[in-house]
Amino acid sequence: MSSLLQRRTVSAPQGSASVETVIHADGLSKTYPDGTAAVDSLDLSVRRGEVFALLGPNGAGKSTTVGMLTTGVVPTAGRAWVAGIDVAGRPADARRNIGVVPQRNTLDRSLTVRENLIFHGRFFGMRTADARRQADLRLEQVTLADVAGKPVDGLSGGMTQRLMIARAILHQPAILFLDEPTTGLDPQSRLALHSMVRELRAAGQTIMLITHDMQEADQLADRVAIIDHGRLLALDTPASLKQSMAADTVVTVAAETPPRQLAALLREQVPGIHDVHILQNAVLLMVHGGRAAFPAIVAAVTGAGIVLRDIRVDEPSLETVFIRLTGKELRDR
Incomplete structure (x- = not known):
């Protein structure tokens, strides 16, 4: 694509906005x-x-x-x-x-x-x-x-x-x-x-x-x-928003139990959890050292006799920033 755009010099009204x-x-x-x-x-x-x-x-x-x-x-x-x-x-x-x-x-x-x-x-x-x-x-x-x-x-x-x-x-x-x-x-x-x-x-x-x-x-x-x-x-x-999470890993856990009960169990038994959010069909954990927390999550769920459906480990994203700010997934709003 050729560079065809021409810059304009615009004077902003005093007290409102700079020329940049x-x-x-x-x-x-x-x-x-x-x-x-x-x-x-x-x-x-x-x-x-x-x-x-x-x-x-x-x-x-x-x-x-x-x-x-x-x-x-x-x-x-x-x-x-x-x-x-x-x-x-x-x-x-x-x-x-x-x-x-x-x-x-x-x-x-x-x-x-x-x-x-x-x-x-x-x-x-x-x-x-x-x-x-x-x-x-x-x-x-x-x-x-x-x-x-x-x-x-x-x-x-x-x-x-x-x-x-x-x-x-x-x-x-x-x-x-x-x-x-x-x-x-x-x-x-x-x-x-x-x-x-x-x-x-x-x-x-x-x-x-x-x-x-x-x-x-x-x-x-x-x-x-x-x-x-x-x-x-x-x-x-985007980078600064994701860095504001105060957690290096996001773990999403879905199991054969109501998300609210699952959240209480994981908060009690898994170390390193910074924050917990209850989603529509899963629980989102914001943790430090999420890779190390993975076996602890599995052990806590299976140890309670609950069937684990899915577990996913991700880096913080804008989606998790939104969840932290609002408590809900964007697609649920």
Whole structure:
């Protein structure tokens, strides 16, 4: 992928965000008329050139946060700036600095692949010749030049995502929002999209990745903000979040007994346990020296006459960070 992105120099309003901060949110909140607090006093900053993951389960407030940052949702309280522009005060100017790849396909099915990009460029004020030139460059960048004249209905899921990314960066936005970009993609298309995200970052593009996929956030993000029930729970690099576990090993144990009873047994009989979390069908142990704890776990379970179904030993992950913060698995929320 060629490096076609151009950096912008943006002056931030005094007291809000520096020129190296592309997104800045200060006490951002949204409460809907029915009383639902979707986002509660969110503070965050996204640095120029980084991939910043907004990670959380469905209903955590991710979409509302992105809606406020992209001018589609009016905040109840707080302020936000994109590329130094007050999102609520100057929404039209803010939108010129934003590129969005939504979850659903929003391409114009009456137009060809190339025409979709040209129309987008014209919408953002490009001259026709410039829009055509940029469309051709972007199609080369996302390896879709060979289907430029085809209708978008004939594209695969992966090709559709690549085209929507090409459209979103056509006007050279300061920030690209990717909303659950790999949902529904096959493994090959997923890997291809991950590669594209890395290449965009290498070209200088700032990206906010909205996802509930822990592995995706771990692999792609420079920093991760974990949110749940509208509140920011943690924000750091993936490595630092995992190091915050205060345990070097995570052991998941499933047996023919209720998880709560199993947890009590293991806490009492297995040394080195730092924390215990009861999952839907298993118990998760955060321990020191987990490899050494393995035989003690087996002995405790079998010694109590309980049938051991499964035992798995892993290193700490963003999934276990989320469990430590919330007490539940992300997929259960």
